[in-house]
Amino acid sequence: DQQVKQNSPSLSVQEGRISILNCDYTNSMFDYFLWYKKYPAEGPTFLISISSIKDKNEDGRFTVFLNKSAKHLSLHIVPSQPGDSAVYFCAASPEGAQKLVFGQGTRLTINP
Amino acid sequence: GAVVSQHPSRVICKSGTSVKIECRSLDFQATTMFWYRQFPKQSLMLMATSNEGSKATYEQGVEKDKFLINHASLTLSTLTVTSAHPEDSSFYICSAWPPTGGVNEKLFFGSGTQLSVL
Numbered sequence: 001d002q003q004v005k006q007n008s009p010s011l012s013v014q015e016g017r018i019s020i021l022n023c024d025y026t027n028s029m030f031d032y033f034l035w036y037k038k039y040p041a042e043g044p045t046f047l048i049s050i051s052s053i054k055d056k057n058e059d060g061r062f063t064v065f066l067n068k069s070a071k072h073l074s075l076h077i078v079p080s081q082p083g084d085s086a087v088y089f090c091a092a093s094p095e096g097a098q099k100l101v102f103g104q105g106t107r108l109t110i111n112p
Numbered sequence: 113g114a115v116v117s118q119h120p121s122r123v124i125c126k127s128g129t130s131v132k133i134e135c136r137s138l139d140f141q142a143t144t145m146f147w148y149r150q151f152p153k154q155s156l157m158l159m160a161t162s163n164e165g166s167k168a169t170y171e172q173g174v175e176k177d178k179f180l181i182n183h184a185s186l187t188l189s190t191l192t193v194t195s196a197h198p199e200d201s202s203f204y205i206c207s208a209w210p211p212t213g214g215v216n217e218k219l220f221f222g223s224g225t226q227l228s229v230l
Contacts, residue, residue, distance in 0.1 A: 043205050043221030098209055100219065102156040
């Protein structure tokens with residue numbers, strides 16, 4: 001049972017435009033959400049997170065939106081840069097837990 | 113920031129041999145570390161939670177006798193894949209939370225180990 005789903009395995013965006021990566025979850029106990037970026041043969045690196053008490057968190061070019069009623073979150077990257085090309089994972093955690101549940105990942109390709 | 117070091121980065125071994133992967137927290141003490149596995153084009157799946165000084169907690173479907181975890185110190189956890197078979201070929205990643213955090217802190221990941229069993 002996939003509790004965290006990233007339904008788009010890949011996304012291609014023109015450099016300078018906005019990249020929008022989506023993530024859906026099913027477990028209503030999740031209350032903390034994170035996005036990670038991963039290059040091949042490397043461990044994930046943290047990008048941005050959001051608590052369920054918020055609906056938006058922004059950090060530079062990265063903004064995460066959370067829609068609790070729809071159990072949906074999205075990561076916006078603007079403007080997109082070639083260095084953003086990587087696999088992006090969303091992850092979720094129930095309150096007080098340290099274990100993360102990851103989505104399947106979305107491979108983002110930024111075209112020059 | 114906090115750093116987690118994982119070694120080796122790549123292992124190629126024959127079927128039936130055992131492989132040990134080390135995960136170290138370099139500038140902080142980690143009472144808990146996590147071991148994940150990622151198959152190609154799939155998600156990171158939590159295998160087990162490594163607890164310093166006590167037994168590891170394994171996720172459902174993960175064989176504890178096959179994936180031996182030892183967390184003997186506050187900076188080192190090891191994962192040993194015993195009697196490895198080709199289906200164990202995967203990318204193994206460890207992670208740890210910095211000491212000030214629970215889930216609201218950033219989870220730091222090692223660089224991963226690509227295991228290929230021939």
